[in-house]
Amino acid sequence: MTRPYNFSAGPSTLPESVLNKAAAQMLDYEGTGQSVMEMSHRSEEFKKILNDTEALLREIMNVPDNYNVLFLQGGATTQFSAIPMNLMTGSGKADYVVSGLWSKKATKEAQRYGDIKIVATSEDKNFYYAPKFDKSQFRPDADYFYYCMNETVHGNIIREIPDTGNVPIVCDISSCVLSEPIDVTKFDMVYGGAQKNMAPAGVTFIIYKKGLIKKPMDLIPTMLDYDKQAAAGSMLNTPPCYTIYMCKLVLEWVKKAGGLEAMKIRSETKAKILYNFLDNSEIFTAPVPKEDRSLMNVPFFSTSPELDAEFVKAAREAGFVNLKGHSSTGGMRASLYNGMPIEGVEALVEFMKKFEEEHKKNV
Ligand SMILES: Cc1ncc(COP(=O)(O)O)c(C=O)c1O
Secondary structure, eight states: OOOOEEOOSSSOOOOHHHHHHHHHTSSOSTTSSSOGGGSOTTSHHHHHHHHHHHHHHHHHHTOOTTEEEEEESSHHHHHHHHHHHHHOOSSSEEEEEEOSHHHHHHHHHHTTTSEEEEEEEOGGGTTOSOOOOOGGGSOTTOSEEEEESEETTTTEEOOOOOOOTTSOEEEEOTTTTTTSOOOGGGOSEEEEESTTTTSSTTOEEEEEETTOOSOOOTTOOGGGOHHHHHHTTTOSSOOOHHHHHHHHHHHHHHHHTTHHHHHHHHHHHHHHHHHHHHHHOSSOBOOSOGGGBOSSEEEEBOSSHHHHHHHHHHHHHTTEEOOBOOTTTOSEEEEOOTTSOHHHHHHHHHHHHHHHHHHGGGO
């Protein structure tokens, strides 16, 4: 069987060696005679898997001891409500940046719980740039400041970590986690769905400073209460055991490959190959300006929706799958997560060159 190159935005391609290891351990995890899928989450074997996963994540991301690390269910979307329920209990105010579909959804959800101010947005240009912040717009009495570092649908990245004074910073890093080093100490909370760079779907990581939560809202569901989850070691109920195990295998792979500095080089190399081609193409364009471009998610367009559809179809037939853009944007999007080898991007660009040659005469 030949594996296609999978450019899905998530769930996404995983390193082949990780899948092979999971396959080899499927029926017998380290001599236990059991699959990890079958183990009790209270067993010593699984507790070790969970502890090892947390230790690896702390080591790779350089997470200090004064931060809690949680592995929960519910996805990043559940945190859109859990964040205000845990944190918006002082002034009842929070400041949000709306830089794409995901921060827009997070903002909309937070508006159900308190007074939300949008301090910057790039919606005027369909989110195809990273908005700049004006510090004077931040409210010094806000309970927290929220933004999404890498907008998966629109392909922009906010590189500047804002100066918010004493206001805690909460950041969605779903689609850029593990792609390059992130200084966790600059944030009070970072979180995300793991189904892009970290694991299959099913687990959400939450990394937050101990003492951040003063008093959650009275009606917060127990499962969304971060401090209660931390006290229970992410095990208030049955955790997503197998996904956590897969996360451990991915983290082992990242460590062996050289950690986040090595991932950064890989990410930059892959992104450069694709953006260079797009910037010089006669039929394809990348909508995000150079300084705001995501290394992980590359949206692009051809000259018409019809040609976009033809390209996506031809690419799929040639072994490049999941290149169709998000339903809200149209066009195409190539996600270049860690599991995508450099050769995959090189092969895609070769294919695009051929497609361009065949179609530019019709433009
Ligand atoms: C940046 C970002 N935030 C949040 C989400 C929502 O994640 P989930 O599906 O885990 O709720 C996604 C999903 O693609 C995302 O890319």
